[in-house]
Amino acid sequence: MNSDTVYRPKQGLTDREFHYCPGCTHGIIHKLVGEVLTEQGLIGEAIGVASVGCSVLNYVYFDCDMQQAAHGRAPAVATGIKRVRENHAVFTYQGDGDLASIGLAEAVHAAHRGENITVIFVNNAIYGMTGGQMAPTTLIGQKTTTSPFGREKEGTGEPLRVSELLATVPGAAYLERVSVHDPKHVRKAKKALEKAFDTQMKGKGFSLVEFISTCPVNWGIQPRESLDWAVENMIPYYPLGVFKDPEKEEEDD
Numbered sequence: 001m002n003s004d005t006v007y008r009p010k011q012g013l014t015d016r017e018f019h020y021c022p023g024c025t026h027g028i029i030h031k032l033v034g035e036v037l038t039e040q041g042l043i044g045e046a047i048g049v050a051s052v053g054c055s056v057l058n059y060v061y062f063d064c065d066m067q068q069a070a071h072g073r074a075p076a077v078a079t080g081i082k083r084v085r086e087n088h089a090v091f092t093y094q095g096d097g098d099l100a101s102i103g104l105a106e107a108v109h110a111a112h113r114g115e116n117i118t119v120i121f122v123n124n125a126i127y128g129m130t131g132g133q134m135a136p137t138t139l140i141g142q143k144t145t146t147s148p149f150g151r152e153k154e155g156t157g158e159p160l161r162v163s164e165l166l167a168t169v170p171g172a173a174y175l176e177r178v179s180v181h182d183p184k185h186v187r188k189a190k191k192a193l194e195k196a197f198d199t200q201m202k203g204k205g206f207s208l209v210e211f212i213s214t215c216p217v218n219w220g221i222q223p224r225e226s227l228d229w230a231v232e233n234m235i236p237y238y239p240l241g242v243f244k245d246p247e248k249e250e251e252d253d
């Protein structure tokens with residue numbers, strides 16, 4: 001970067017335009033991942049695992065080696081890659097349908113085994129790609145195509161809090177939930193990603209950053225409104241914060 005450059009729009013990303021809907025925060029999250037990998041000098045040797053969902057094409061967006069996994073299986077694929085390429089930064093990028101539903105077992109077991117990988121978990125409380133069906137993370141009362149009158153606790157249970165669930169797993173080293181609804185939170189989210197990759201590169205074990213994300217199209221609201229909706233409805237149920245921190249664990253020992 002020369003001294004006149006004050007901002008570079010795409011670090012760690014290719015020149016391909018995102019296909020995401022207006023107001024979808026997948027794009028912001030991609031940008032943060034690309035920036036952190038670049039700034040930590042990892043972009044040349046990072047290996048990402050794309051999952052199934054709206055971000056299925058992220059292998060054309062991240063400017064590093066990428067592997068496509070079957071629905072929900074990204075942590076298992078990442079486990080294999082990391083075990084044979086242990087000096088490389090290995091990450092998965094998964095939606096809540098992918099991780100919290102069909103892939104919950106892979107995520108829990110990868111954390112339980114203490115796999116030294118980083119999971120980027122994008123929670124928009126719905127299945128975006130397939131047209132807005134209910135996810136395990138869908139809020140009570142939230143209308144989806146498979147809960148047209150709003151999700152009810154009876155019959156579907158309470159929405160699943162993945163970070164809190166994984167915090168009970170001893171092998172998980174670093175867990176944080178963040179949001180990207182305004183610049184202050186975007187900066188905070190970047191720090192969480194830095195810490196997650198740092199945790200991995202120091203060999204401390206499984207790290208996961210959960211992002212509160214938007215899906216204006218399937219929530220049936222405008223892009224601007226969707227940011228407010230996430231703040232007013234998602235964050236009260238999915239509180240932001242650190243659920244597991246390797247440095248804190250070391251202090252406690």
Ligand SMILES: Cc1ncc(C[n+]2csc(CCOP(=O)(O)OP(=O)(O)O)c2C)c(N)n1
Nearest residue numbers: 052053054071095096097098126127128129
């Ligand atoms: C084995 C299998 N089952 C179901 C599907 C259909 N499917 C594709 S994406 C998806 C859910 C994606 O939702 P999420 O992970 O929340 O990502 P988003 O699209 O919201 O970013 C489902 C159920 C599939 N592709 N493969």
Ligand code: SF4
Nearest residue numbers: 020021024054128215
């Ligand atoms: S359907 Fe939802 S999650 Fe998918 S790109 Fe559009 S806004 Fe984003």
